[in-house]
Amino acid sequence: MKAYQITGPDGLASLQQVTLSDPAPKSGEVLVRIRACCLNYRDLMNVMGIRGVTGPIPRIPCSDGAGEILALGEGVTGWEIGQRVVIPFMPTWIDGGFTQHHAGIALGGVVNGLLCEKACLPTACLLPIPEYLSTEQAASLPCAAVTAWDALFVRGNLQHGETVLILGTGGVSLFALQFAKLAGARVLVTTSSEAKAALLRGLGADAVHIYQNDPAWDEWVLSETDGVGVDHVVEIGGPETLNRSIKATRFGGHISLIGVLTGTAGDIQTVGILRKGIRLDGIYVGSRAMFAQMLQKMTEVQMKPIIDSTFDFDQAPAAFHRMASGQHSGKIVIRV
Numbered sequence: 001m002k003a004y005q006i007t008g009p010d011g012l013a014s015l016q017q018v019t020l021s022d023p024a025p026k027s028g029e030v031l032v033r034i035r036a037c038c039l040n041y042r043d044l045m046n047v048m049g050i051r052g053v054t055g056p057i058p059r060i061p062c063s064d065g066a067g068e069i070l071a072l073g074e075g076v077t078g079w080e081i082g083q084r085v086v087i088p089f090m091p092t093w094i095d096g097g098f099t100q101h102h103a104g105i106a107l108g109g110v111v112n113g114l115l116c117e118k119a120c121l122p123t124a125c126l127l128p129i130p131e132y133l134s135t136e137q138a139a140s141l142p143c144a145a146v147t148a149w150d151a152l153f154v155r156g157n158l159q160h161g162e163t164v165l166i167l168g169t170g171g172v173s174l175f176a177l178q179f180a181k182l183a184g185a186r187v188l189v190t191t192s193s194e195a196k197a198a199l200l201r202g203l204g205a206d207a208v209h210i211y212q213n214d215p216a217w218d219e220w221v222l223s224e225t226d227g228v229g230v231d232h233v234v235e236i237g238g239p240e241t242l243n244r245s246i247k248a249t250r251f252g253g254h255i256s257l258i259g260v261l262t263g264t265a266g267d268i269q270t271v272g273i274l275r276k277g278i279r280l281d282g283i284y285v286g287s288r289a290m291f292a293q294m295l296q297k298m299t300e301v302q303m304k305p306i307i308d309s310t311f312d313f314d315q316a317p318a319a320f321h322r323m324a325s326g327q328h329s330g331k332i333v334i335r336v
């Protein structure tokens with residue numbers, strides 16, 4: 001089969017297309033013909049070594065993929081050859097609490113990912129793709145959408161009429177916007193440009209702030225909320241945005257700490273968290289059960305992901321370039 005591997009420490013130059021032998025499904029597994037892969041910022045971190053992210057060499061990058069079943073391993077029942085399936089980010093996190101074990105086998109991290117034609121997966125983790133979604137659309141869901149779902153509904157317990165602050169127009173952020181609007185929330189979003197602001201308004205954002213024009217977006221949030229602050233923040237920035245997020249959160253509010261775009265450590269105003277009684281939740285994607293619940297809701301309302309761009313398999317490095325440029329809004333797909 002064709003695959004891409006990270007073959008060294010030289011960033012995109014080390015992302016090489018290779019030919020590998022086809023994997024064979026073990027007992028309880030199926031062989032999936034991957035038809036689409038989708039990029040997350042984490043995949044760029046893995047390929048480029050951003051923030052010191054490393055793993056075994058060579059390895060296949062990318063956590064998010066979907067396709068159809070090609071072969072059934074021994075003892076597999078209830079699944080059919082040809083059935084379309086989407087693959088969760090952590091194949092062992094089926095339900096219940098998060099553990100180090102689940103984190104350790106997140107696809108495309110230290111274990112091989114899905115930027116390849118074929119992969120074997122345990123059936124226990126797989127989810128059938130709802131009829132109304134294309135395989136490419138389904139491939140955009142495992143990391144970013146489940147993370148946004150976990151942040152807002154599982155940890156956040158978002159209620160109708162609450163206010164949500166979302167940073168940016170990346171994968172996680174646009175899913176968070178779509179989900180928050182479905183839940184009847186008021187949604188404030190920060191972004192870098194007028195063009196992205198227009199997209200956000202089109203998607204139902206109630207107020208948009210361009211931080212390139214005015215970096216003091218915490219003040220803007222307070223002015224938009226009568227000085228109170230928001231109920232929830234979807235925090236994808238990290239250390240350089242967290243202090244403003246704390247200022248922008250109401251007393252007793254909730255911050256989902258998701259991203260590392262500005263780093264992995266920093267000078268955080270911890271006193272603001274305790275003085276305001278803020279609940280700060282570290283989020284790491286979510287379980288298969290959360291994914292299933294999310295798919296059920298999406299199917300009910302026929303919600304479709306926002307796809308920024310689609311690249312052919314041979315153009316995969318260009319897809320990574322697109323993500324690195326920061327010009328994208330929503331998900332970047334690679335057809336396999």
Ligand SMILES: NC(=O)c1ccc[n+]([C@@H]2O[C@H](COP(=O)([O-])OP(=O)(O)OC[C@H]3O[C@@H](n4cnc5c(N)ncnc54)[C@H](OP(=O)(O)O)[C@@H]3O)[C@@H](O)[C@H]2O)c1
Nearest residue numbers: 040041168169170171172191192258259260261283284285
């Ligand atoms: N913990 C988890 O489970 C989890 C899951 C998924 C992602 N993540 C993390 O969440 C972050 C976003 O991931 P993603 O895949 O959605 O990324 P992405 O698609 O690349 O989106 C990044 C977007 O964030 C905005 N942005 C960039 N730098 C910013 C800054 N300094 N301040 C505010 N906004 C900024 C930009 O949008 P604008 O141009 O519109 O501002 C940019 O397009 C990454 O750090 C990723 O590693 C974590």
